[in-house]
Amino acid sequence: MASALINVPAKAKRGDIIEIKTLMSHIMETGFRHTATGEVIPRDIITSFACRYNGTEIFRADLFPAIAANPFITFFTTATASGKFEFEWIGDNGFSETASASITVE
Amino acid sequence: MRLAGIILVSALLTADAIGAEIPPAERRSGTSFMTPDTKAMQDDDTANPGMLWVLDGEKLWARKIGAADKACTDCHNDARTSMKGIAAHYPAFDKTLGRPVDLQGRINLCRVNQQRATPLAYESRELLALTAFVAQQSRGVAIETGSDPQLAPFIANGRELFMQRQGQLNLGCTNCHDDNWDKRLAGSAITQAHPTGYPLYRLEWQSLGSLQRRLRACMSGIRAQAYDFGAPELVELELYLMSRAKGVPLEAPAIRP
Numbered sequence: 001m002a003s004a005l006i007n008v009p010a011k012a013k014r015g016d017i018i019e020i021k022t023l024m025s026h027i028m029e030t031g032f033r034h035t036a037t038g039e040v041i042p043r044d045i046i047t048s049f050a051c052r053y054n055g056t057e058i059f060r061a062d063l064f065p066a067i068a069a070n071p072f073i074t075f076f077t078t079a080t081a082s083g084k085f086e087f088e089w090i091g092d093n094g095f096s097e098t099a100s101a102s103i104t105v106e
Numbered sequence: 107m108r109l110a111g112i113i114l115v116s117a118l119l120t121a122d123a124i125g126a127e128i129p130p131a132e133r134r135s136g137t138s139f140m141t142p143d144t145k146a147m148q149d150d151d152t153a154n155p156g157m158l159w160v161l162d163g164e165k166l167w168a169r170k171i172g173a174a175d176k177a178c179t180d181c182h183n184d185a186r187t188s189m190k191g192i193a194a195h196y197p198a199f200d201k202t203l204g205r206p207v208d209l210q211g212r213i214n215l216c217r218v219n220q221q222r223a224t225p226l227a228y229e230s231r232e233l234l235a236l237t238a239f240v241a242q243q244s245r246g247v248a249i250e251t252g253s254d255p256q257l258a259p260f261i262a263n264g265r266e267l268f269m270q271r272q273g274q275l276n277l278g279c280t281n282c283h284d285d286n287w288d289k290r291l292a293g294s295a296i297t298q299a300h301p302t303g304y305p306l307y308r309l310e311w312q313s314l315g316s317l318q319r320r321l322r323a324c325m326s327g328i329r330a331q332a333y334d335f336g337a338p339e340l341v342e343l344e345l346y347l348m349s350r351a352k353g354v355p356l357e358a359p360a361i362r363p
Contacts, residue, residue: 003158003161005158023152023157023158025158027312028312068312069312
């Protein structure tokens with residue numbers, strides 16, 4: 001049951017600097033913890049995040065074990081044209097999630 | 107019955123002498139003790155990780171399960187209208203069981219009796235998600251729990267547990283949350299212990315958790331033996347805390363440090 005929360009302004013003026021907020025549900029298990037019986041809990045994290053704006057990659061981040069559960073990633077971009085933002089999270093154990101949001105630029 | 111009432115009233119009066127209760131006008135949600143950053147996180151639904159559970163709960167609300175092949179929505183329709191204000195009345199008295207049940211308990215009763223499915227485990231993602239989804243519908247509604255007169259003896263039990271010193275540190279809940287809520291403990295605000303935002307996302311847990319989890323954590327903090335999840339004592343404590351927070355608006359799913 002992975003789910004994402006995306007916050008992209010629905011409308012913007014051309015040239016505006018807009019903030020994009022993303023929240024992805026993930027446990028981000030570090031791989032450094034042990035169970036009560038001493039066994040290592042295997043690492044299970046998101047390793048990369050990327051955002052494309054009308055097909056062009058505008059933001060990318062690598063994630064590491066020290067990042068908290070349910071990573072919240074925000075960044076800024078310039079509104080250039082109406083269209084679509086596509087988000088992609090990739091992680092351990094074949095984790096792969098996508099989400100998208102549209103914007104109207106006037 | 108009248109005699110029992112007199113005994114109850116006198117029991118309450120004696121207990122009053124032990125801890126000074128917070129007057130209604132001074133009741134403050136845990137939110138008011140948080141830093142501006144954490145508050146901003148709670149107020150923005152796209153930054154509040156608790157909303158991830160609410161989204162899952164919304165999906166589960168519509169999923170048909172169990173031998174009866176029914177979804178929550180088949181009886182309760184749209185939660186936005188049918189569940190509005192419900193969480194502000196919980197824990198509520200259950201006639202068949204003859205004791206109060208909390209929101210999680212009610213969801214599991216519904217699963218077993220109506221959907222004919224297995225109950226969900228305490229602190230499981232699914233139970234937290236459904237509880238968060240239902241509780242979120244009561245955001246901003248003032249807590250009303252405890253107005254049902256059948257609950258009176260259970261509130262009194264909960265109050266007794268709240269006042270009672272226990273554990274190796276020999277502390278009662280009241281010693282911190284009535285007497286010292288304006289002070290700090292190891293750098294953290296003590297707060298008045300009003301359960302306004304459960305299930306809530308604790309940054310320390312990196313997860314959503316129930317009020318029962320929070321109560322059990324407090325009990326191990328005072329080196330006492332914590333009650334098991336679902337124990338009637340925990341529900342009575344929840345009930346007392348909710349009736350003690352009467353009038354404070356709900357804010358589930360809240361964020362706490």
